[in-house]
Amino acid sequence: MSSDLRPRPRGLRARWQAWRLDRIASPSFQSWAAGHWATRRRARREAERLHDLVAGFVYSQVLLACVELDLFSWIGPRAVSISEIAARADLPEGSARRLAQAAASLDLLRREGEGYRLGDLGAAVAGVPGLGDMIRHHALFYRDLADPVALLRGEAEPELAQFWPYVMGDAEVAAPVAGIYSRLMASSQALVSEETLRAIDLKDVRHLMDVGGGTGAFLRAALAEAPGMEATLFDLPDVVARAEAAPRLQVVPGSFRTDALPEGADAISLVRVLYDHDDDAVRALLAKVFATLPAGGRIIISEPMSGGARPERAGDAYFGFYTLAMTTGRPRSPAEHAAFLREAGFADIRTPRMGRPFITQVVTARRQS
């Protein structure tokens, strides 16, 4: 936007910001800052940050190629040659070198002499449960993001919405793809469960019900932590059909939209559920949870959240656009969750400090009477 079109800044703070932003946008200032000893380190850092933002989509596709070609499962600490990479990945040698160089620039591989070994980030990708599936399913999301403006205007028909069958609310669509998304949900849930269980204390919980609990990965982890506890898994019939049986775990198929929630739990968790739904559905679900819990019962919400007044990449950029492509839901900040909880009648609202907030954040509350 031309600076002539901008409203004139009023007040000292706004004028200072306007002056500062004009300097940053000025090619002659950029060139001066890049050369001056006092500013060049910062100027370089900022230029790299901008370049990474511009080129980030390419880096993600380099990662996807590595995952699709399964490089991180067989390239280990010993360097392998380009001809070996080319043969195992079924690529021409030139392409294998191009990919290996790109991956090495991103610390996915590490170049050693003429060969390549696993890099630190490549090792981490191989070690994070479910990350491979997550990266693979991004192929769809990537296509949906090709025209972000059309997506924002609601003029696109995003594929991601088809991937999550419950979004379409169509049992015919649900059955064939339910297996793929349940696997992705279950594997990615290991990290979410770990973070959630670190943030909450289940000592005083007798019976935990996980609503929209997928195939039960969170409950199995919770049961392992709380040996005396009972648990109920509640999710759509196609989804819970894939849940593995476990001691102290009962499985109840149903829809939280149309069915009553099973009775008997003194704590109810909603893990990565609310951000899939619009505000009316969230209000209705929280009201059902409130009505189902006994006095003193606890609700546990765990999902990626918006940064609110301090926007965050994971919550606001990634999940903001992810839910946009799903055509439903949005990430909410802990303060927004708290407001919905208060509206539903909950009190004693807590937001524990999280170790890795980009994986999940937690808000808990109690029904007091």
Ligand SMILES: C[S@@+](CC[C@H](N)C(=O)[O-])C[C@H]1O[C@@H](n2cnc3c(N)ncnc32)[C@H](O)[C@@H]1O
């Ligand atoms: C994003 S997944 C999260 C699954 C699991 N809690 C996790 O974190 O891996 C959302 C879950 O909500 C379930 N869900 C969506 N609509 C539902 C409904 N109307 N009734 C019950 N479950 C529903 C989906 O089937 C899905 O398992």
